[in-house]
Amino acid sequence: MTPRKLLSDCFRTEGDPMSHGECLAILTGRLSTVTGTEELPLAATSGRWLAADIMAPRNVPLHDNAAVDGYTFAAPASGPMPVVARIAAGDLGRHSLEPGQAARIFTGAAMPEGADTVAMQEDCTVEGDTVSVPSGLRRGDNARRAGEDVAADSTVLHAASRLRPQDMAALASFGLARVKVRAPVRVAILSNGDELLEPGAEISQGQVYDSNRAMLRALTATLPCEITDLGILPDNAALIEATLAEVAKSHDVILTSGGASHGDEDHIVNAVDRLGTRHLWQMAIKPGRSMSFGQIGDCVFLGLPGNPVAAFVCFLLYVRPALTVLGGGSYREPVRFPVAAGFEVRDKKPGRREFWRGSLETGADGRPVAHKFARDGSGLISGLREATGLIEVTEATTTVERGDLVSFLPFTGFGIDG
Ligand SMILES: Nc1nc2c(c(=O)[nH]1)N[C@H]1C(S)=C(S)[C@@H](COP(=O)(O)OP(=O)(O)OC[C@H]3O[C@@H](n4cnc5c(N)ncnc54)[C@H](O)[C@@H]3O)O[C@H]1N2
Numbered sequence: 001m002t003p004r005k006l007l008s009d010c011f012r013t014e015g016d017p018m019s020h021g022e023c024l025a026i027l028t029g030r031l032s033t034v035t036g037t038e039e040l041p042l043a044a045t046s047g048r049w050l051a052a053d054i055m056a057p058r059n060v061p062l063h064d065n066a067a068v069d070g071y072t073f074a075a076p077a078s079g080p081m082p083v084v085a086r087i088a089a090g091d092l093g094r095h096s097l098e099p100g101q102a103a104r105i106f107t108g109a110a111m112p113e114g115a116d117t118v119a120m121q122e123d124c125t126v127e128g129d130t131v132s133v134p135s136g137l138r139r140g141d142n143a144r145r146a147g148e149d150v151a152a153d154s155t156v157l158h159a160a161s162r163l164r165p166q167d168m169a170a171l172a173s174f175g176l177a178r179v180k181v182r183a184p185v186r187v188a189i190l191s192n193g194d195e196l197l198e199p200g201a202e203i204s205q206g207q208v209y210d211s212n213r214a215m216l217r218a219l220t221a222t223l224p225c226e227i228t229d230l231g232i233l234p235d236n237a238a239l240i241e242a243t244l245a246e247v248a249k250s251h252d253v254i255l256t257s258g259g260a261s262h263g264d265e266d267h268i269v270n271a272v273d274r275l276g277t278r279h280l281w282q283m284a285i286k287p288g289r290s291m292s293f294g295q296i297g298d299c300v301f302l303g304l305p306g307n308p309v310a311a312f313v314c315f316l317l318y319v320r321p322a323l324t325v326l327g328g329g330s331y332r333e334p335v336r337f338p339v340a341a342g343f344e345v346r347d348k349k350p351g352r353r354e355f356w357r358g359s360l361e362t363g364a365d366g367r368p369v370a371h372k373f374a375r376d377g378s379g380l381i382s383g384l385r386e387a388t389g390l391i392e393v394t395e396a397t398t399t400v401e402r403g404d405l406v407s408f409l410p411f412t413g414f415g416i417d418g
């Protein structure tokens, strides 16, 4: 197998944490697409990254057609017109009108040759075999032109875009039954720590249920990924090293949480150092300082801190972009809304970017106000649940006064709905 073109340079800077911007630039600019392509039935492609541009093979709609039930004719009409045909949607016959003639027509039916306008039936007067339409209708009223949605041969969808429900409609409207998309990224997820316990097991003093893995599986599933759940690895250096070495051979990404800082018991990063290259550790952000990133052969290693809030935030900020680029998608920055702060902070440390758990409320003047979860602890899952987005505070900021504009990044911008 030819080696895939992934990072090989080392960006690691001991003792000098990497900035958010620098880390994101490396992840989105220096990683390559690692997934192959596959052609799947349309219904199986929702949510996938498109592997190639798609041109509309024909006009949509294919033919001029009626937008309402009524009578079609060539505008302008003068006086009663004989009704010489009846055309329903799905009628495959070829109809044509002489000037001064009309046809009964129904929504979606192909317009007959010689007609350009449709009068709504509610506005028409029918007497015997003739119809009178209201004056004042302009040519083309209530008619949908061939190609008005999409013109034949125009490029409608671009490679590396994500197929959304409305794109499914577009592809089906072109008559495409199969679509070339990127294969899912193969992601192995594991948790590390002797204190961790599988939900359902009997818990003892000193233990904690593994909550990160359930969260990371769900976050990973918001992108086209094939997940291998490796469970919990205990703090056993030999076992961790053997597992990572084996898993790296058959996966595009290893995503871990815990064991990411550099304590004696932080075996994950030590194993990556022995097996491959670690490109960074220590970020100038909070939470998530101990995020690490590297590679074992062609497999990208993304090591999240153990604290659940830090793991969640780092996933949104770094893992999501990395999985996007590796998967063949084009990465777009999440939307940031400038919103007035409904809180004050006087003691933010300069030099690091912080991401606070926040939610929006409507202020007295009707404008949105950002609220910050009161307790900062990186282990508090309750704050993540209460939040609807992140409040981003720049490196230079040291205080936030009530009413100052802060950046609010809604979770919906990271693929988390509800
Ligand atoms: N001397 C220092 N100690 C710590 C530092 C530091 O810079 N110097 N940083 C702190 C910060 S901030 C974080 S975050 C953590 C990161 O450490 P690790 O990534 O090595 O994570 P652990 O030590 O394994 O765990 C931290 C914390 O999270 C809990 N945890 C771990 N995994 C899970 C899981 N799957 N589900 C639920 N909870 C989990 C673990 O029990 C710990 O409480 O280091 C700080 N210490």
Ligand code: MOO
Residues within 6 Å of the ligand: 285, 286, 287, 288, 289, 290, 291, 305, 307, 309, 310, 378
């Ligand atoms: O940096 Mo720790 O990752 O703040 O929670």
